[in-house]
Amino acid sequence: MWWRVTSLSQLVSSSKPSLLNQMRAAYGLKLWQAFSTEDFKRAEGGLCHPGRTPVTTFVLGGPGSGKGTQCTKIVETFGFTHLSAGDLLRKEISSNTENGAMILNTIKEGKIVPSEVTVKLILKAIESSENDRFLIDGFPRSEENRVAYERVVGTEPDFVLFFDCPEEEMVKRVLNRNQGRIDDNIDTVKERLRVFTALNLPVIKYYSGKGKLYKIDAIGTEDEIFERVLPVFAALRPKTCNNILQKQAINEK
Numbered sequence: 001m002w003w004r005v006t007s008l009s010q011l012v013s014s015s016k017p018s019l020l021n022q023m024r025a026a027y028g029l030k031l032w033q034a035f036s037t038e039d040f041k042r043a044e045g046g047l048c049h050p051g052r053t054p055v056t057t058f059v060l061g062g063p064g065s066g067k068g069t070q071c072t073k074i075v076e077t078f079g080f081t082h083l084s085a086g087d088l089l090r091k092e093i094s095s096n097t098e099n100g101a102m103i104l105n106t107i108k109e110g111k112i113v114p115s116e117v118t119v120k121l122i123l124k125a126i127e128s129s130e131n132d133r134f135l136i137d138g139f140p141r142s143e144e145n146r147v148a149y150e151r152v153v154g155t156e157p158d159f160v161l162f163f164d165c166p167e168e169e170m171v172k173r174v175l176n177r178n179q180g181r182i183d184d185n186i187d188t189v190k191e192r193l194r195v196f197t198a199l200n201l202p203v204i205k206y207y208s209g210k211g212k213l214y215k216i217d218a219i220g221t222e223d224e225i226f227e228r229v230l231p232v233f234a235a236l237r238p239k240t241c242n243n244i245l246q247k248q249a250i251n252e253k
């Protein structure tokens with residue numbers, strides 16, 4: 001069985017010195033500005049300012065499994081910044097950027113946008129944030145995405161949540177979502193499920209093998225599911241919840 005709940009002692013972030021960090025220090029560049037498409041292929045790792053070691057969590061699961069819903073709750077309770085790869089891509093469409101039309105077609109078809117586009121958007125969002133803990137929702141979608149992220153960023157996620165939901169329930173949720181999403185229709189959902197099984201499950205399996213995966217049963221009410229998520233983040237409390245603890249201490253005085 002390849003599902004394995006990781007030991008809590010592994011929730012420690014790591015950083016690597018990198019060529020790009022040195023370049024950025026020298027030229028005042030943000031990492032996402034520092035590579036062109038060509039550079040992207042050979043970029044070395046390195047995400048943040050020297051000494052900045054953000055906690056990153058990938059949040060995975062099929063379409064409609066409840067990733068976004070649970071991320072909202074995690075943000076409220078544990079002060080993470082929620083970066084939904086899908087939302088970042090949809091913003092490109094609504095802002096009419098150079099990749100907007102390509103992204104729109106890819107999402108309509110339920111396929112995966114090229115890694116260089118998505119990784120760049122994620123890096124830009126991380127680097128624009130003051131926070132040091134991030135939920136990266138709906139990414140990586142494929143092994144190719146994963147390898148591209150790790151090559152550019154230079155670190156792996158600290159841990160990975162996987163919302164495990166039966167297909168029938170996912171289809172029901174997506175078709176009832178009512179948020180006007182172009183991909184919330186039965187044909188696109190079928191393709192998204194196919195892509196999830198073919199390309200995303202191998203990523204989930206990879207992190208399971210590394211002992212980084214937390215598999216969460218995604219059936220139940222939103223609150224019941226959040227109860228299952230809580231223990232994963234409770235282990236991070238001393239490191240990641242200083243603000244919350246400080247606020248509590250002030251209020252208790």
Ligand SMILES: Nc1ncnc2c1ncn2[C@@H]1O[C@H](COP(=O)(O)OP(=O)(O)OP(=O)(O)O)[C@@H](O)[C@H]1O
Pocket residue numbers: 061062063064065066067068069070086138173174176177178218219220221222225
């Ligand atoms: N536990 C739940 N029970 C029933 N409905 C839920 C539950 N959690 C979320 N939903 C609803 O299901 C729909 C999909 O949820 P959500 O958008 O969080 O999924 P997602 O995994 O982010 O999907 P996608 O990958 O398509 O973005 C939403 O309308 C949400 O309100």
Ligand SMILES: O=c1ccn([C@@H]2O[C@H](COP(=O)(O)O)[C@@H](O)[C@H]2O)c(=O)[nH]1
Pocket residue numbers: 063084085086087089106107108110111112113114118137138139140141183192
């Ligand atoms: O890393 C990513 C994330 C998303 N996409 C595309 O966007 C849609 C919608 O994503 P959600 O996470 O469900 O909001 C997805 O089906 C892909 O087409 C992507 O290509 N890469």
Ligand SMILES: [Mg+2]
Pocket residue numbers: 067068084086138
């Ligand atoms: Mg979502």
